[in-house]
Amino acid sequence: MIQVDKLSFQYVGANSNSLNDINLTIKEGEFILILGRSGCGKSTLCRALNGLIPHFYGGKITGHVIVDGKDTRDHTPSDYANIVGMVFQDPENQLVMTNVENEMAFGMENMCVPTETMKERVHQYAKYLDLERFLTRFIPELSGGEKQKVAMASILAMRPKYIILDEPTSQLDGDNAVLFLEFLKQMNRELGISVILVEHRIERCIDFPDRIIIMDQGAIVKDGPRDEMIAHMKGMGLLDSPESRSVPIPEGNPNIIEAESICFGYESREVLKCLGLKVKTGELVSITGDNGSGKSTLMKNLNGLLRPRTGEVRIGGKSISKMTTASIARTVGYLGQNPNDYLFEESLEEELKFTLRNLKIDENEWDERIHWTLDILDMERYLKRFPRDLSCGERERAALASILVARPKVLILDEPTRGLDQWNKAKLGDILEKLRAEGQTTILVTHDYRFIAEYSSRVLRLKNGCLTEIPLDEMMAIAKDELGMV
Amino acid sequence: MIFPYKDTESRIHKLHAMPKIALVMAMFVMSILISDIVYLVILFLFVLVIAATGRVLRSTLSLLKYGVYVAASIFLFSIFLTPGSTVIFSYGIVTIYSESIWFAASMCLRLFLAVGSFSLLAFIVHPDEALRTMSRFGYKTTTAFSLSTRMYPTIATDSKNIMDAMRARGVEFDEGGALKKAQARSPVVMPLLMNSLERSVGISEAMEARGFGSGKRTSYVIARITPREIAMIVCFIAAMVFAVAMFVIGYGQVDYLHGQVIRPGLVDFEIIGVIILLLSPIFLGGKK
Numbered sequence: 001m002i003q004v005d006k007l008s009f010q011y012v013g014a015n016s017n018s019l020n021d022i023n024l025t026i027k028e029g030e031f032i033l034i035l036g037r038s039g040c041g042k043s044t045l046c047r048a049l050n051g052l053i054p055h056f057y058g059g060k061i062t063g064h065v066i067v068d069g070k071d072t073r074d075h076t077p078s079d080y081a082n083i084v085g086m087v088f089q090d091p092e093n094q095l096v097m098t099n100v101e102n103e104m105a106f107g108m109e110n111m112c113v114p115t116e117t118m119k120e121r122v123h124q125y126a127k128y129l130d131l132e133r134f135l136t137r138f139i140p141e142l143s144g145g146e147k148q149k150v151a152m153a154s155i156l157a158m159r160p161k162y163i164i165l166d167e168p169t170s171q172l173d174g175d176n177a178v179l180f181l182e183f184l185k186q187m188n189r190e191l192g193i194s195v196i197l198v199e200h201r202i203e204r205c206i207d208f209p210d211r212i213i214i215m216d217q218g219a220i221v222k223d224g225p226r227d228e229m230i231a232h233m234k235g236m237g238l239l240d241s242p243e244s245r246s247v248p249i250p251e252g253n254p255n256i257i258e259a260e261s262i263c264f265g266y267e268s269r270e271v272l273k274c275l276g277l278k279v280k281t282g283e284l285v286s287i288t289g290d291n292g293s294g295k296s297t298l299m300k301n302l303n304g305l306l307r308p309r310t311g312e313v314r315i316g317g318k319s320i321s322k323m324t325t326a327s328i329a330r331t332v333g334y335l336g337q338n339p340n341d342y343l344f345e346e347s348l349e350e351e352l353k354f355t356l357r358n359l360k361i362d363e364n365e366w367d368e369r370i371h372w373t374l375d376i377l378d379m380e381r382y383l384k385r386f387p388r389d390l391s392c393g394e395r396e397r398a399a400l401a402s403i404l405v406a407r408p409k410v411l412i413l414d415e416p417t418r419g420l421d422q423w424n425k426a427k428l429g430d431i432l433e434k435l436r437a438e439g440q441t442t443i444l445v446t447h448d449y450r451f452i453a454e455y456s457s458r459v460l461r462l463k464n465g466c467l468t469e470i471p472l473d474e475m476m477a478i479a480k481d482e483l484g485m486v
Numbered sequence: 487m488i489f490p491y492k493d494t495e496s497r498i499h500k501l502h503a504m505p506k507i508a509l510v511m512a513m514f515v516m517s518i519l520i521s522d523i524v525y526l527v528i529l530f531l532f533v534l535v536i537a538a539t540g541r542v543l544r545s546t547l548s549l550l551k552y553g554v555y556v557a558a559s560i561f562l563f564s565i566f567l568t569p570g571s572t573v574i575f576s577y578g579i580v581t582i583y584s585e586s587i588w589f590a591a592s593m594c595l596r597l598f599l600a601v602g603s604f605s606l607l608a609f610i611v612h613p614d615e616a617l618r619t620m621s622r623f624g625y626k627t628t629t630a631f632s633l634s635t636r637m638y639p640t641i642a643t644d645s646k647n648i649m650d651a652m653r654a655r656g657v658e659f660d661e662g663g664a665l666k667k668a669q670a671r672s673p674v675v676m677p678l679l680m681n682s683l684e685r686s687v688g689i690s691e692a693m694e695a696r697g698f699g700s701g702k703r704t705s706y707v708i709a710r711i712t713p714r715e716i717a718m719i720v721c722f723i724a725a726m727v728f729a730v731a732m733f734v735i736g737y738g739q740v741d742y743l744h745g746q747v748i749r750p751g752l753v754d755f756e757i758i759g760v761i762i763l764l765l766s767p768i769f770l771g772g773k774k
Binding site for chain 1: 612613618639643647648650653654656657661673676677688690691693695696697698700703707708
């Protein structure tokens with residue numbers, strides 16, 4: 001049993017507590033889902049359950065966390081390594097070795113498990129997670145979903161009694177996420193392992209837990225059995241049915257971007273096969289598809305980061321084949337999956353000026369552009385802030401600002417809702433709506449069916465290198481079906 | 487594949503990681519101590535022969551290609567800023583002395599020897615094996631070193647993504663001359679550094695949560711070290727100890743800046759012969 005007693009915690013250098021007077025009991029065999037806005041203390045609480053807080057992070061702690069009779073203040077995280085396993089959000093940041101079986105053995109090696117036992121467990125859990133064929137594979141070559149499975153298998157092989165998962169499905173597409181969550185449930189049921197799951201994608205995981213905890217501002221605001229909590233969450237608007245906000249695009253609008261018969265591949269693998277795409281001015285087109293289907297590759301072909309082997313991309317009727325990506329950037333803004341790749345200046349203002357300087361925008365326009373951008377993104381108060389100090393959702397918007405300040409005619413967003421909570425997603429959706437009202441064309445790639453169904457004017461699915469249209473009502477049905485698990 | 491280790495199945499690859507690490511350490515110590523160009527040239531050629539035997543010569547040479555830029559700047563700084571007495575060229579305020587040239591050549595060779603030795607470590611020792619071996623001794627420093635090899639593909643991907651992000655913000659990486667291209671690349675460094683720092687905090691947190699550093703460990707792969715490999719380690723350590731002893735006596739060091747010139751005697755060739763002889767068992771390789 002894990003007993004949290006009047007736990008409060010403040011990070012080093014922080015002005016306020018990240019956890020406030022938490023009282024919680026977790027019994028063996030429970031499946032708990034923890035929900036709440038970004039920055040509400042979910043991850044901090046998870047790190048307090050295996051002693052990473054306070055031993056790894058330092059900071060000020062009051063109250064106690066007792067795990068199977070051991071107080072985390074008196075024991076280091078390694079004392080809990082085979083009691084509480086932790087799977088982090090980004091598998092890239094937790095995989096230590098380069099090959100799958102070595103990675104699965106790493107934790108056991110630290111626990112001094114005998115070699116023969118390690119071999120048995122590696123094969124047992126590889127079989128359990130369908131990783132047998134990957135055992136000798138080189139980890140950097142695996143997909144995000146496969147890496148997350150390896151991270152999971154590595155923790156399972158240590159046979160912990162409790163497993164904490166901090167947004168484990170954020171990089172998985174819908175089908176893989178459901179498979180992963182079903183596996184968690186199966187593991188919970190068959191092996192009796194307690195699961196403590198932190199997730200933003202409520203619709204994906206609502207069917208699995210026995211108990212739901214809602215946190216806000218470092219405190220637990222509601223804790224109860226799933227059925228009871230669902231009623232409460234509906235009251236909070238967390239489980240609202242999606243509603244389309246799509247606005248029809250006037251027929252006469254010209255095509256702003258056209259891809260004609262483009263083919264692209266990596267070495268021997270053909271990713272885009274004579275693909276065609278036309279997007280009208282003012283459209284908000286969403287592109288969906290499985291992990292590895294080539295969505296990001298397609299986006300990079302549209303802004304010149306990648307060049308099609310055959311075929312042509314035209315923007316405003318003009319071919320981009322002879323233009324550099326930097327010169328295309330004036331017309332096509334591209335925001336990749338990781339906002340951190342965009343943020344390095346000491347203030348948000350400097351970040352925006354960096355883009356304006358590179359694009360040789362007249363300095364007389366800078367102030368007006370910066371204020372327009374920050375106003376539309378509701379970021380004006382962060383003008384002088386170091387962008388890397390912002391929360392996850394705010395970082396996403398700061399990175400978007402660094403692109404939007406160029407006022408590109410077409411905005412390409414690759415997985416913009418990744419890692420965002422419900423509230424930040426709604427905020428992003430509102431921003432995209434505002435931009436569309438100003439005539440902005442947006443193409444976005446996402447696995448988030450609800451987001452697509454609510455905000456898109458057109459939805460396309462990329463499969464086998466080709467695009468097919470999904471009617472909006474069908475998309476809405478898919479999104480509702482996902483929610484229909486409730 | 488973006489990864490330095492080359493799985494070539496050569497006889498050097500088949501060796502246990504320990505003798506390979508011992509060899510690289512011995513070479514590195516020598517690159518720090520020795521300044522005599524004759525010694526350095528012979529040792530550097532020896533490294534290239536090992537690389538060729540391990541079928542990683544091409545990779546080693548391409549890594550050394552980057553060292554050429556650093557060596558060029560060392561060379562320029564050394565010849566213009568170090569004093570001497572034998573003028574070989576003079577024009578206006580620029581005077582080049584032969585002492586400076588010898589000194590600069592010695593410094594560059596040391597750099598090549600050190601880079602060449604470490605490239606062997608990266609190309610012929612599997613990172614997982616290196617981590618397992620190194621974590622037995624002073625695990626914090628050695629593990630950090632070993633992990634840096636493991637993180638290489640991630641950092642390379644990060645760097646590519648950041649360059650894509652910069653291009654999307656109007657940075658022209660391929661415009662203008664070498665200086666302009668280098669300037670354009672400078673903004674990539676900061677986000678790369680910040681991402682790497684955040685990642686390293688993440689990975690150390692994950693390692694701690696999995697019990698790393700709690701003390702004794704077992705090993706999943708039992709790579710038993712053979713008596714022959716132990717003998718090799720003894721030879722490599724002996725080569726290092728011998729080189730240090732000779733250095734203390736005064737061999738292998740030439741003070742080029744104070745007018746000493748290369749006059750290798752028979753003893754020097756005997757010393758370098760002994761060092762090479764003690765390092766040569768590496769070519770016997772392993773049988774794994």
